[in-house]
Amino acid sequence: MIRIDNAVIIPSPDQYIDRGHIVIEKNTILHVGDDLPEHYRQADTIIDASGLLAIPGLINAHTHLAMSLLRGYADDMPLLPWLHEKIWPAEARLEEEDIYWGSMLGILEMIRGGTTSCADMYWQAPATAQAVEKSGLRASICDVIIGLHPEADRLLAESIDFCREWQGKADGRITTMLGPHAPYSCPPSILEKIVEASLELDVGLHIHLSETVAEVQESIEQYGKTPIAMMAGLGVLERPTLAAHCVHPVEDEIDILARFGAVVAHNPGSNMKLGSGIAPVPAMLKAGIKTSLGTDGAASNNNLDMFEEMRLAALLHKAAEEDPTVIPAGQALSMATEAGAAALRIKNLGSLEPGNLADIVLINLNKPHLTPHNNYISDLVYSAEAADVDTVIIDGKILLQKGLFTELDEEEIMAKATKRAKRLLRVPSEA
Numbered sequence: 001m002i003r004i005d006n007a008v009i010i011p012s013p014d015q016y017i018d019r020g021h022i023v024i025e026k027n028t029i030l031h032v033g034d035d036l037p038e039h040y041r042q043a044d045t046i047i048d049a050s051g052l053l054a055i056p057g058l059i060n061a062h063t064h065l066a067m068s069l070l071r072g073y074a075d076d077m078p079l080l081p082w083l084h085e086k087i088w089p090a091e092a093r094l095e096e097e098d099i100y101w102g103s104m105l106g107i108l109e110m111i112r113g114g115t116t117s118c119a120d121m122y123w124q125a126p127a128t129a130q131a132v133e134k135s136g137l138r139a140s141i142c143d144v145i146i147g148l149h150p151e152a153d154r155l156l157a158e159s160i161d162f163c164r165e166w167q168g169k170a171d172g173r174i175t176t177m178l179g180p181h182a183p184y185s186c187p188p189s190i191l192e193k194i195v196e197a198s199l200e201l202d203v204g205l206h207i208h209l210s211e212t213v214a215e216v217q218e219s220i221e222q223y224g225k226t227p228i229a230m231m232a233g234l235g236v237l238e239r240p241t242l243a244a245h246c247v248h249p250v251e252d253e254i255d256i257l258a259r260f261g262a263v264v265a266h267n268p269g270s271n272m273k274l275g276s277g278i279a280p281v282p283a284m285l286k287a288g289i290k291t292s293l294g295t296d297g298a299a300s301n302n303n304l305d306m307f308e309e310m311r312l313a314a315l316l317h318k319a320a321e322e323d324p325t326v327i328p329a330g331q332a333l334s335m336a337t338e339a340g341a342a343a344l345r346i347k348n349l350g351s352l353e354p355g356n357l358a359d360i361v362l363i364n365l366n367k368p369h370l371t372p373h374n375n376y377i378s379d380l381v382y383s384a385e386a387a388d389v390d391t392v393i394i395d396g397k398i399l400l401q402k403g404l405f406t407e408l409d410e411e412e413i414m415a416k417a418t419k420r421a422k423r424l425l426r427v428p429s430e431a
């Protein structure tokens with residue numbers, strides 16, 4: 001049993017405990033409150049969290065962990081040339097060891113920054129899953145399927161095998177999805193097969209959707225339909241769908257997404273960096289769409305910092321709508337926690353309450369930029385940074401304590417990832 005004492009606790013964006021206790025048994029939260037029932041007085045580990053703020057672990061709802069190797073490799077380019085000229089040629093050279101150490105690097109950054117789970121889509125997913133299993137992170141992982149790939153059917157078969165092998169692994173920390181990359185890279189014939197497989201496997205779908213204006217226009221030219229309408233027509237949205245981006249829904253498409261119950265992963269940093277546009281997030285929230293937050297990969301962000309993403313989400317839409325009341329701080333926090341849990345389809349995650357999974361982050365409040373503590377949720381969203389994270393608990397296990405990793409070898413992972421990146425990017429791009 002682990003007990004956290006004397007913490008300021010934000011169990012969820014609309015709750016607050018000034019000085020309280022959290023009791024964890026195995027991977028589950030047993031108690032959260034300003035009281036401490038008698039039977040919780042004995043604990044194996046007691047963390048004195050005086051001066052620390054306890055929040056639910058942050059959830060990165062759309063990322064490509066191993067892309068951390070490509071950080072800084074191709075910047076200041078639009079999405080399609082960025083993909084075709086730089087990213088895809090480099091990705092064609094990826095080896096399993098690249099995926100493993102690239103994922104480890106991403107995981108290191110996420111845990112250090114208070115992110116306890118993510119939804120990942122990338123190549124050679126088993127290597128990412130191995131990194132997740134070893135590291136202690138929680139993740140929903142999918143192998144990317146590019147329908148235009150000459151061996152698309154092999155990619156689909158491997159994705160199906162991945163789901164069968166890894167669903168529920170690592171004591172349940174790993175779940176799986178199928179990952180059709182995007183409507184522009186997956187023709188209807190393969191999408192239909194993917195929908196069928198997702199039904200059979202009982203897994204959801206993770207897809208990039210309506211990310212750029214060019215994507216929407218090309219879809220209309222090619223199919224006479226927008227990407228979201230296409231996905232509705234092909235039955236994709238009838239499956240539990242995690243739709244990354246949705247920057248350019250047209251007309252009634254926000255209603256379509258809401259009606260099907262799709263969870264959107266909003267990636268403000270990536271959308272800004274790739275110049276993709278501004279997703280109509282306030283309208284999506286108003287329509288009742290669960291809208292989570294993601295960083296996207298480190299090649300288009302270029303970090304995996306969910307504090308930054310919360311702040312960007314809160315600021316971007318105020319600027320876009322010239323209205324400071326949209327996406328208040330509590331809403332941004334909810335997107336990074338409760339909506340993230342919906343993105344991962346995990347019911348007992350995203351808030352600190354008895355029965356929920358014990359994914360908890362303690363933040364050091366004793367910093368000039370977090371003083372004088374007038375409003376903790378405001379501090380979290382508008383002032384805090386990843387470096388303020390003191391302690392991280394995932395699935396009831398302490399992985400970071402007083403800023404130090406308890407098990408992961410940070411120096412080794414950074415050195416190995418650097419070596420893999422040097423090998424991967426040594427070959428000049430075909431572009």
Ligand SMILES: [Zn+2]
Binds near residue numbers: 062
């Ligand atoms: Zn992405």
